[in-house]
Amino acid sequence: MSTWPAPTSSSPVHATVTLPGSKSITNRALIISALASGRSTVAGTLRSRDTDLMISALREIGTGIDIDSDDPTSLTVHPGIVRGGAVDCGLAGTVMRFLPPLAALATGTVSFDGDEQARTRPLDTILSALRALGADVDGDALPFTVTGTGRLRGGTVDIDASGSSQFVSGLMLSAARFDEGITIHHVGKPVPSMPHIQMTVEMLRHAGVLVDTPADSGDADTWRVHPGPVDAVDWVIEPDLSNATPFLAAAAVTGGEVRVPNWPSSTTQPGDAIRHILATMGATVELDGGILVVRGPKALRGIDIDLHDVGELTPTVAALAALADSPSHLRGIAHLRGHETDRLAALVTEIGRLGGNAIETDDGLDITPAALNGGVWHAYADHRMATAGAIVGLAVPGVHVDDIGTTSKTLPGFELLWADMLAGSPAHEGSSS
Numbered sequence: 373m374s375t376w377p378a379p380t381s382s383s384p385v386h387a388t389v390t391l392p393g394s395k396s397i398t399n400r401a402l403i404i405s406a407l408a409s410g411r412s413t414v415a416g417t418l419r420s421r422d423t424d425l426m427i428s429a430l431r432e433i434g435t436g437i438d439i440d441s442d443d444p445t446s447l448t449v450h451p452g453i454v455r456g457g458a459v460d461c462g463l464a465g466t467v468m469r470f471l472p473p474l475a476a477l478a479t480g481t482v483s484f485d486g487d488e489q490a491r492t493r494p495l496d497t498i499l500s501a502l503r504a505l506g507a508d509v510d511g512d513a514l515p516f517t518v519t520g521t522g523r524l525r526g527g528t529v530d531i532d533a534s535g536s537s538q539f540v541s542g543l544m545l546s547a548a549r550f551d552e553g554i555t556i557h558h559v560g561k562p563v564p565s566m567p568h569i570q571m572t573v574e575m576l577r578h579a580g581v582l583v584d585t586p587a588d589s590g591d592a593d594t595w596r597v598h599p600g601p602v603d604a605v606d607w608v609i610e611p612d613l614s615n616a617t618p619f620l621a622a623a624a625v626t627g628g629e630v631r632v633p634n635w636p637s638s639t640t641q642p643g644d645a646i647r648h649i650l651a652t653m654g655a656t657v658e659l660d661g662g663i664l665v666v667r668g669p670k671a672l673r674g675i676d677i678d679l680h681d682v683g684e685l686t687p688t689v690a691a692l693a694a695l696a697d698s699p700s701h702l703r704g705i706a707h708l709r710g711h712e713t714d715r716l717a718a719l720v721t722e723i724g725r726l727g728g729n730a731i732e733t734d735d736g737l738d739i740t741p742a743a744l745n746g747g748v749w750h751a752y753a754d755h756r757m758a759t760a761g762a763i764v765g766l767a768v769p770g771v772h773v774d775d776i777g778t779t780s781k782t783l784p785g786f787e788l789l790w791a792d793m794l795a796g797s798p799a800h801e802g803s804s805s
């Protein structure tokens with residue numbers, strides 16, 4: 373694997389960047405469609421490692437998925453009886469957490485494995501919950517098996533979802549097909565990434581599933597999915613707003629202007645929070661007729677922010693903070709230690725390697741301004757670490773990302789999009805020139 377010389381831009385970046393579909397919405401739409409009572413279609417699907425793993429896994433255990441030969445982002449999903457098979461989760465949290473509850477409905481054994489690095493990602497919470505709901509699960513982490521009899525009792529379960537919102541989402545997504553549905557009580561420190569749980573709720577409701585949230589029932593930290601049929605839906609996937617953030621950051625870092633079309637006027641995607649984050653750091657941000665326009669400031673300010681709800685944005689925000697002219701405090705993100713890699717440790721190490729100043733706190737990062745130098749930025753097989761390196765490289769000559777290819781987890785062809793963004797901007801140096 374050769375390192376990627378991150379292009380440096382000595383002039384403001386001016387570009388319009390169109391992003392493919394959302395990973396989180398795509399993989400939810402696929403699971404819900406696989407459980408539906410008829411044929412669904414999914415338009416604007418993200419095609420990337422995480423979503424292709426979901427497609428392969430669903431096919432393996434009985435779902436028919438046709439891919440339009442003229443437009444590989446258009447899928448037709450034909451639900452089938454869930455059967456045994458072997459599932460590769462790669463490093464995808466959405467595959468390793470969303471599929472086991474569906475596998476519990478199988479008529480055989482579904483075996484799960486994934487990348488070496490995936491074997492350390494937390495899973496015991498959801499696997500224990502499935503056992504409590506009547507499933508036969510062997511193992512507490514990857515690799516593990518789920519053996520089904522074609523149905524699952526379901527019912528009430530207490531879980532500690534402070535490590536990942538995906539435990540709640542994963543259980544909810546298949547629960548309408550459990551005999552008793554599900555009632556999930558969370559017990560523990562606050563659940564992160566609540567917008568992602570709201571995404572699950574809204575998409576289930578869109579498919580006709582009856583869901584009670586804490587706001588509906590008045591029961592704090594309790595979600596209920598009633599048993600019942602799941603409707604077929606013609607899904608249209610929003611662009612991935614978290615994947616938009618490195619491109620918007622490019623405007624902020626270079627004092628340029630980046631436009632992202634098809635920005636939804638209302639969304640459950642956490643990436644929407646980048647508008648507030650960039651504005652707080654000094655950028656001008658406008659949402660104008662579905663186009664998000666970010667104009668960078670002369671100098672970026674640091675930020676003090678709780679990212680508990682939008683942890684996915686941390687690598688982008690940390691890269692921006694490393695280039696800001698005042699200190700930043702990123703809080704509420706202890707759970708990032710269980711993401712693709714330990715993101716807090718990885719960001720501290722990589723910012724430090726370039727001469728920056730980042731320290732790990734109990735639940736986040738403190739980053740103070742320092743002059744940065746070039747060097748190798750390690751991605752740790754983490755797509756968002758790789759894109760964070762690209763952001764830093766815009767402002768710091770001589771940054772090389774060791775594995776830019778890892779961006780294919782959610783954004784294949786990132787380097788080309790990055791190069792296209794820079795192509796319209798006069799002075800930059802690096803691989804894309």
Ligand SMILES: O=C(O)C1=C[C@@H](OP(=O)(O)O)[C@@H](O)[C@H](O)C1
Pocket residue numbers: 395396397465466535536537538541564565568569683684707
């Ligand atoms: O449900 C989802 O699609 C996701 C939930 C979040 O997970 P955590 O709650 O584990 O942070 C997020 O970080 C991840 O990228 C996608």
Ligand SMILES: C=C(OP(=O)(O)O)C(=O)O
Pocket residue numbers: 463464465466684711712756782
């Ligand atoms: C945490 C992430 O991914 P995953 O779905 O694998 O948890 C992410 O994309 O930032």
